[in-house]
């Protein structure tokens with residue numbers, strides 16, 4: 001029998017990561033895993049676990065994210081490794097001195113004075 005037929009089918013469309021991982025593990029014991037995965041890729045399954053892989057919007061993803069904002073540990077793992085120093089941040093508006101029209105010297109005046 002196929003695991004998705006002998007277990008709760010909701011596991012294959014679960015929101016919680018632990019349940020999704022359980023479905024993936026059950027798929028790995030399935031005799032139809034390779035064909036199931038191939039078919040799901042061809043159909044671009046919009047969601048769920050197929051052939052031991054998680055599909056989101058028709059593509060295989062490494063792992064399903066839960067709803068809501070990602071945890072800080074997930075954000076850090078997803079961030080690209082810093083290989084080069086990042087450019088200096090632009091100054092905040094408060095750090096930039098205000099320039100008034102009265103303090104601007106016209107270009108003609110500067111050349112005439114020199």
Ligand code: SF4
Pocket residue numbers: 002003004005012026027028030031032033034036037049050051052
């Ligand atoms: S590989 Fe496909 S057929 Fe087999 S348990 Fe997983 S979803 Fe079901």
